[in-house]
Amino acid sequence: xxxxxxxxxxxxxxxxxxxxxxxxxxxxxxxxxxxxxxxxxxxxxxxxxxxxxxxxxxxxxxxxxxxxxxxxxxxxxxxxxxxxxxxxxxxxxxxxxxxxxxxxxxxxxxxxxxxxxxxxxxxxxxxxxxxxxxxxxxxxxxxxxxxxxxxxxxxxxxxxxxxxxxxxxxxxxxxxxxxxxxxxxxxxxxxxxxxxxxxxxxxxxxxxxxxxxxxxxxxxxxxxxxxxxxxxxxxxxxxxxxxxxxxxxxxxxxxxxxxxxxxxxxxxxxxxxxxxxxxxxxxxxxxxxxxxxxxxxxxxxxxxxxxxxxxxxxxxxxxxxxxxxxxxxxxxxxxxxxxxxxxxxxxxxxxxxxxxxxxxxxxxxxxxxxxxxxxxxxxxxxxxxxxxxxxxxxxxxxxxxxxxxxxxxxxxxxxxxxxxxxxxxxxxxxxxxxxxxxxxxxxxxxxxxxxxxxxxxxxxxxxxxxxxxxxxxxxxxxxxxxxxxxxxxxxxxxxxxxxxxxxxxxxxxxxxxxxxxxxxxxxxxxxxxxxxxxxxxxxxxxxxxxxxxxxxxxxxxxxxxxxxxxxxxxxxxxxxxxxxxxxxxxxxxxxxxxxxxxxxxxxxxxxxxxxxxxxxxxxxxxxxxxxxxxxxxxxxxxxxxxxxxxxxxxxxxxxxxxxxxxxxxxxxxxxxxxxxxxxxxxxxxxxxxxxxxxxxxxxxxxxxxxxxxxxxxxxxxxxxxxxxxxxxxxxxxxxxxxxxxxxxxxxxxxxxxxxxxxxxxxxxxxxxxxxxxxxxxxxxxxxxxxxxxxxxxxxxxxxxxxxx
Numbered sequence: 001x002x003x004x005x006x007x008x009x010x011x012x013x014x015x016x017x018x019x020x021x022x023x024x025x026x027x028x029x030x031x032x033x034x035x036x037x038x039x040x041x042x043x044x045x046x047x048x049x050x051x052x053x054x055x056x057x058x059x060x061x062x063x064x065x066x067x068x069x070x071x072x073x074x075x076x077x078x079x080x081x082x083x084x085x086x087x088x089x090x091x092x093x094x095x096x097x098x099x100x101x102x103x104x105x106x107x108x109x110x111x112x113x114x115x116x117x118x119x120x121x122x123x124x125x126x127x128x129x130x131x132x133x134x135x136x137x138x139x140x141x142x143x144x145x146x147x148x149x150x151x152x153x154x155x156x157x158x159x160x161x162x163x164x165x166x167x168x169x170x171x172x173x174x175x176x177x178x179x180x181x182x183x184x185x186x187x188x189x190x191x192x193x194x195x196x197x198x199x200x201x202x203x204x205x206x207x208x209x210x211x212x213x214x215x216x217x218x219x220x221x222x223x224x225x226x227x228x229x230x231x232x233x234x235x236x237x238x239x240x241x242x243x244x245x246x247x248x249x250x251x252x253x254x255x256x257x258x259x260x261x262x263x264x265x266x267x268x269x270x271x272x273x274x275x276x277x278x279x280x281x282x283x284x285x286x287x288x289x290x291x292x293x294x295x296x297x298x299x300x301x302x303x304x305x306x307x308x309x310x311x312x313x314x315x316x317x318x319x320x321x322x323x324x325x326x327x328x329x330x331x332x333x334x335x336x337x338x339x340x341x342x343x344x345x346x347x348x349x350x351x352x353x354x355x356x357x358x359x360x361x362x363x364x365x366x367x368x369x370x371x372x373x374x375x376x377x378x379x380x381x382x383x384x385x386x387x388x389x390x391x392x393x394x395x396x397x398x399x400x401x402x403x404x405x406x407x408x409x410x411x412x413x414x415x416x417x418x419x420x421x422x423x424x425x426x427x428x429x430x431x432x433x434x435x436x437x438x439x440x441x442x443x444x445x446x447x448x449x450x451x452x453x454x455x456x457x458x459x460x461x462x463x464x465x466x467x468x469x470x471x472x473x474x475x476x477x478x479x480x481x482x483x484x485x486x487x488x489x490x491x492x493x494x495x496x497x498x499x500x501x502x503x504x505x506x507x508x509x510x511x512x513x514x515x516x517x518x519x520x521x522x523x524x525x526x527x528x529x530x531x532x533x534x535x536x537x538x539x540x541x542x543x544x545x546x547x548x549x550x551x552x553x554x555x556x557x558x559x560x561x562x563x564x565x566x567x568x569x570x571x572x573x574x575x576x577x578x579x580x581x582x583x584x585x586x587x588x589x590x591x592x593x594x595x596x597x598x599x600x601x602x603x604x605x606x607x608x609x610x611x612x613x614x615x616x617x618x619x620x621x622x623x624x625x626x627x628x629x630x631x632x633x634x635x636x637x638x639x640x641x642x643x644x645x646x647x648x649x650x651x652x653x654x655x656x657x658x659x660x661x662x663x664x665x666x667x668x669x670x671x672x673x674x675x676x677x678x679x680x681x682x683x684x685x686x687x688x689x690x691x692x693x694x695x696x697x698x699x700x701x702x703x704x705x706x707x708x709x710x711x712x713x714x715x716x717x718x719x720x721x722x723x724x725x726x727x728x729x730x731x732x733x734x735x736x737x738x739x740x741x742x743x744x745x746x747x748x749x750x751x752x753x754x755x756x757x758x759x760x761x762x763x764x765x766x767x768x769x770x771x772x773x774x775x776x777x778x779x780x781x782x783x784x785x786x787x788x789x790x791x792x793x794x795x796x797x798x799x800x801x802x803x804x
Contacts, residue, residue: 086113086796087281087766091120091356094156109797115181116795120151122361124297126676128157149178154361206801208259209270210793214786216246217279221774221781224754227276234262242276268801277767282792284770286784287777291332292358294324299677300360301367301737302394303331304351304376304383305745306342309752311761314339315768316347317748318354321367323733327717329710331552331744333776334358336752338765344375344383351387362387365394366674369739371402393674395646400559400639401549401741407634408542415627421531424522425485429473431516432499441502442471445495471496483539486532493592497523526597530585530619537581538631541569550743555709557654559740560647567635574628578620646673650735655706659698664690671731678727686727693728697721709736751776 084106090096102110121144129138139159144150152159220227220241229240239247243261250257261269301321309315316337324330335358337350352362368387370376376383384396412418432438446469453459469491472484489496500523503516522528545566549559582599589596599616613622652666668687671678678686697703702719706712713732716722722729755771756763763771774781794803 084110085766086110087357089113089117091117091353092153092155093120093151094153094158111181112795112797116792117357118359119149120153120356121148121359122152122154122356122363124299124364125152125154125361126363127152154356154363202801203803205259205264206268207790207803208256209264209268209801210790210803211786212246212249212253212256212260213270213275214279214789214793215249216242217276217283218786219245221280221283221771222778224751224771224775226760228273243271246271270801277764277770278796279789279793280770280774281766282789282796283781283784284773286788286792287773287780288334288358290780290783291320291334291777292360294330295320295322295360295364297364298322299364299366299733299737301369301739302351302365302387303369303739303742303745304347305371305742305749306339306347307749309756309768310758311756314342315752316350317745317752318351319742319744319748320360321369321737321739323713323736325717327713327715327722329553329555329713329736332780333744333748333773336748336769336772342375344381344386347375347383348386351383362391362394365391366677366734367397367738368394369397369399369742371399371742393676395673395738397556397739399739399742400563401546401743403638404542404546404549407631407638408539410634410638411627411630414630417527417531417623418535418627421528421535422482424519424528425482425489426474427515428489428496428500428519428523429471429485431503431512431519432471432496433473438499438503439470442492442495442499445498446492449494483536483543486536486539490532490536490588493523493588497592524594526585526589526594527619527623529589529592529594530581530623533581533585533588534624534627537573537577538570538627541566541573549741552744553710554740555736556647556738556740557650557735558708558710560651563635563639567632570628570632570635574625574632578624581624582619645669646738649673650738653709653712653732653735655697655703655712656708658704659694662694662698664694667731670735674734677730677734682727686731689725689727693725696724748772748776 082103084102086109089110099107099110123141123144125141127139127141129136131137139152143159144152150159217227219225225241227240227242229236229238229243232239232243238244247261250260257263261271264270299322303319303321304316306314306316316339317333318335318337319331319333321329321331335354337354339346339350355362365387368384370383387394388396412422432442450459454461469488471492472481472488474482474485497520500516500520504513504520507513507516545562548554548562586596588594597615599614599619601615603613603615603618649666649670651661652663652670654661664687667690671683671686700719703712703715706715709732713722713729713736716725716729716732752768752772755775756768790803
């Protein structure tokens with residue numbers, strides 16, 4: 001009782017002190033431009049260091065002048081608190097509402113969220129000079145390092161917080177505010193905590209409970225498991241993966257088990273859905289922190305795509321491409337954002353917000369890669385144009401993998417024979433795979449044929465040979481999957497014919513029997529077999545290119561060489577491949593009892609004597625040559641970036657064959673495409689450094705067998721040459737961050753389907769983002785320690801149970 005009375009007396013004492021204090025407003029105390037050249041004197045109205053900007057509810061609250069607004073007074077106009085998404089707090093100071101616009105009970109939580117996030121310091125921003133009192137002055141980015149509390153708004157182009165006059169001495173308002181920030185982040189020092197100090201045993205129990213929950217969340221994230229179940233009561237036999245794993249951890253670890261689940265207080269179990277989501281958020285933020293710390297103020301490429309999820313919400317995935325400290329090219333996923341529409345302006349704002357939340361800037365972007373949608377690559381209003389308008393160095397590359405798909409689709413749509421072939425190919429897969437009985441019939445027929453051919457000595461036996469094969473179904477968007485269907489059809493052709501005959505004779509209805517009869521009639525024609533072998537050859541060549549383009553470490557120069565190599569292979573096939581293919585088609589027909597046509601006979605209706613064409617002319621000119629000519633022409637039309645100045649100049653960096661194609665003039669021209677990456681002095685040194693760079697590395701045996709720019713960057717870091725030739729290495733990084741394909745983005749959408757399923761279609765946006773970041777970036781996720789997660793979790797907000 002005496003203790004409670006003492007608390008009331010102390011509370012009243014502090015309340016009187018707050019009410020008697022004088023308001024000190026430093027929102028107009030900007031720096032003098034004559035004293036501090038280059039610093040904007042417009043100080044944010046949300047900056048204050050007032051010693052009495054406190055309320056009775058926030059006794060221990062102070063703020064650093066870097067990013068927090070003045071405290072709300074006890075007479076705040078807000079009578080009710082509204083739910084604030086702490087993950088959606090604006091990063092740029094100009095977008096932040098004054099702190100007194102929030103409810104008093106939320107101020108501590110919002111302040112703590114900003115302090116955990118850290119000050120907004122876009123070090124890589126292009127700080128433009130302005131004429132002030134007849135002199136050109138600009139913000140010096142080194143001030144952000146010297147004054148770690150300072151913030152800079154890229155939207156307003158202003159510094160938030162004066163500098164030396166603002167800091168003052170150790171008794172200044174600034175130092176008092178810094179102390180209050182430290183106190184806010186150390187709740188153990190508050191009066192409330194002093195009266196409710198936990199014993200060592202209680203802190204051990206809290207740590208054990210949190211450790212168990214963190215380990216359980218880690219397991220669920222690693223294995224893409226659903227966290228919850230319909231019945232999570234203590235008597236439930238299926239309480240969900242999170243509680244089930246936690247129970248298993250507790251049973252096998254007595255140090256955790258004696259404090260968790262049934263042994264914990266009901267109001268401090270740390271197992272609620274909210275706690276689970278906060279731990280997931282901590283994991284995700286630690287992962288993105290590692291990624292962004294590798295980038296820091298360096299350049300990177302931007303890969304973006306959008307698609308709807310299972311709940312028909314439009315989601316935008318953002319991936320960054322960068323060169324890490326070891327000289328290795330990486331493509332890392334940093335977030336998925338729910339967008340209300342797919343307008344280019346909406347996508348741009350979402351991208352800027354996501355980058356700002358991760359302490360990155362649009363000014364660091366040196367390449368952008370999207371698919372061919374109009375909202376992405378539109379010449380006047382597309383996302384590409386909007387970003388180029390803000391950053392001319394963010395060169396756009398149309399996704400090469402997407403262009404390859406368009407090349408194949410164009411031929412499939414324009415050539416009537418190829419179009420008909422793909423239609424029948426889809427029908428035969430649907431017919432043969434329509435029931436389990438037909439699939440079993442296919443496999444049994446295949447098994448019998450293999451046994452007969454082995455007995456005749458026509459097939460070899462051994463490990464991995466003569467495996468069970470099924471008829472692969474082609475995908476809707478990935479035309480490379482059609483190649484798998486064609487390969488399986490070539491292997492299972494006799495068995496497919498057997499199943500079609502069965503459906504033709506014993507189908508369930510006349511419609512199915514009629515369809516099977518039509519398909520069977522087409523598949524027993526010489527022309528069908530010719531198209532089957534032709535498309536197998538064409539898709540085989542393009543599929544090799546497709547696989548190379550989907551590699552994360554693929555650079556633009558190597559991709560351009562592969563594209564030219566594929567065009568050359570198609571040209572060679574067109575010039576010299578008909579006779580060899582014709583022999584394969586004839587052999588296949590003879591083996592499968594299909595009538596082989598005489599190439600010298602007339603094609604089509606022999607009654608029409610005016611334009612008599614031979615079978616050879618039809619198959620060689622009208623099919624073989626025409627299909628390949630269309631394919632080669634589409635390659636030239638679609639891959640127009642290969643012949644641009646960007647890639648042409650970048651080819652001067654080619655290190656293959658002991659730098660035999662190294663061209664200094666091209667490299668200098670390439671560097672001139674990036675106006676803001678080199679100073680005038682550095683541009684005068686580039687040519688000389690490249691000259692020494694060429695002769696030094698050409699005589700170094702370690703650089704003898706390089707296969708591309710990626711190998712060159714990695715080996716330069718290993719040997720320390722990136723420090724000896726910093727300008728050359730900077731140019732090399734500019735070439736490597738240019739995106740090749742959006743395959744990594746597509747993989748993220750594939751993972752999204754595993755995370756957000758039909759049964760988990762009500763996942764919130766933050767929950768989805770956190771789970772997807774951890775699922776996609778598993779290699780980095782494994783580097784995050786439980787201790788890092790617990791520290792971040794403790795700092796998020798004031799907790800009932802402290803662990804430190």
